[in-house]
Amino acid sequence: MNDNAFQDFYDEDTSHCYGCGSLNEHGLQIKTHWDGDETVTVYTPRPYHMAIPGYVYGGLIASLIDCHGTGTAAAAAYRESGREMGTLPSFRFVTASLHVDYLKPTPLGQPLTVRGRVKEIKGRKVIVEAALYVNGVKTAKGEVVAVEMPSSFA
Amino acid sequence: MNDNAFQDFYDEDTSHCYGCGSLNEHGLQIKTHWDGDETVTVYTPRPYHMAIPGYVYGGLIASLIDCHGTGTAAAAAYRESGREMGTLPSFRFVTASLHVDYLKPTPLGQPLTVRGRVKEIKGRKVIVEAALYVNGVKTAKGEVVAVEMPSSFA
Numbered sequence: 001m002n003d004n005a006f007q008d009f010y011d012e013d014t015s016h017c018y019g020c021g022s023l024n025e026h027g028l029q030i031k032t033h034w035d036g037d038e039t040v041t042v043y044t045p046r047p048y049h050m051a052i053p054g055y056v057y058g059g060l061i062a063s064l065i066d067c068h069g070t071g072t073a074a075a076a077a078y079r080e081s082g083r084e085m086g087t088l089p090s091f092r093f094v095t096a097s098l099h100v101d102y103l104k105p106t107p108l109g110q111p112l113t114v115r116g117r118v119k120e121i122k123g124r125k126v127i128v129e130a131a132l133y134v135n136g137v138k139t140a141k142g143e144v145v146a147v148e149m150p151s152s153f154a
Numbered sequence: 155m156n157d158n159a160f161q162d163f164y165d166e167d168t169s170h171c172y173g174c175g176s177l178n179e180h181g182l183q184i185k186t187h188w189d190g191d192e193t194v195t196v197y198t199p200r201p202y203h204m205a206i207p208g209y210v211y212g213g214l215i216a217s218l219i220d221c222h223g224t225g226t227a228a229a230a231a232y233r234e235s236g237r238e239m240g241t242l243p244s245f246r247f248v249t250a251s252l253h254v255d256y257l258k259p260t261p262l263g264q265p266l267t268v269r270g271r272v273k274e275i276k277g278r279k280v281i282v283e284a285a286l287y288v289n290g291v292k293t294a295k296g297e298v299v300a301v302e303m304p305s306s307f308a
Contacts, residue, residue: 018211057172063213
């Protein structure tokens with residue numbers, strides 16, 4: 001793994017996201033890295049990120065998969081173009097659609113690991129498949145359709 | 155609309171959810187009501203619920219649709235069985251799958267309205283369609299497959 005997370009290369013303008021922005025002091029500030037052809041995010045929920053006592057809130061899982069997906073899309077776009085992350089012009093993606101299947105309850109109190117893989121990369125669109133694990137058990141899986149952010153957006 | 159929101163009828167055990175639990179002091183505490191055959195949740199994001207400055211974080215939108223869906227499922231199960239909400243035994247649902255399509259950027263700083271409708275109710279499963287509006291403009295739509303919570307879960 002590289003020491004710098006994908007999110008550490010985001011521009012200042014795009015570092016305020018509640019899920020993955022390093023400048024959002026209230027946010028989750030997730031960090032994602034390559035692990036071979038997979039991407040990995042590890043996040044430990046806060047005690048109040050619960051659905052019912054003892055189990056993780058599904059909306060948090062959706063949020064982790066969402067930002068893991070857009071981060072993976074950016075990193076994959078750099079890889080595809082043979083460029084190092086952080087070089088200009090930046091690749092930055094937004095979510096067009098998000099799907100999550102909750103396979104079983106996710107226990108609260110331990111680190112969650114999201115592992116992602118690029119399913120398709122075509123033009124301005126990247127589709128990322130992701131799965132979420134706790135203690136090695138897959139408890140959710142999802143898919144993010146990410147599209148390159150229009151320059152007018154940021 | 156009834157004065158009491160669906161979430162006001164949840165048992166103490168199921169009132170800690172980060173998205174909709176009235177006892178989660180850190181959470182969103184959404185409130186959902188019937189409006190004819192539709193269900194309505196109005197929520198104003200916090201200033202830090204941003205994707206990029208000026209726009210709402212997609213994970214928050216997913217969270218709103220998620221808890222709007224499970225709340226609608228519970229209310230629909232009561233209606234289907236001809237019972238008033240709050241009567242025992244309780245109907246309480248968890249999310250089996252969540253899908254969100256982000257149609258356009260959602261501006262931050264104004265109330266968001268989620269409107270839902272039961273697409274299917276069959277046995278222990280309720281499928282809820284939802285759309286999210288800001289100033290009358292639909293910016294996202296989604297679908298929640300909710301299943302009745304196993305009694306072992308809570």
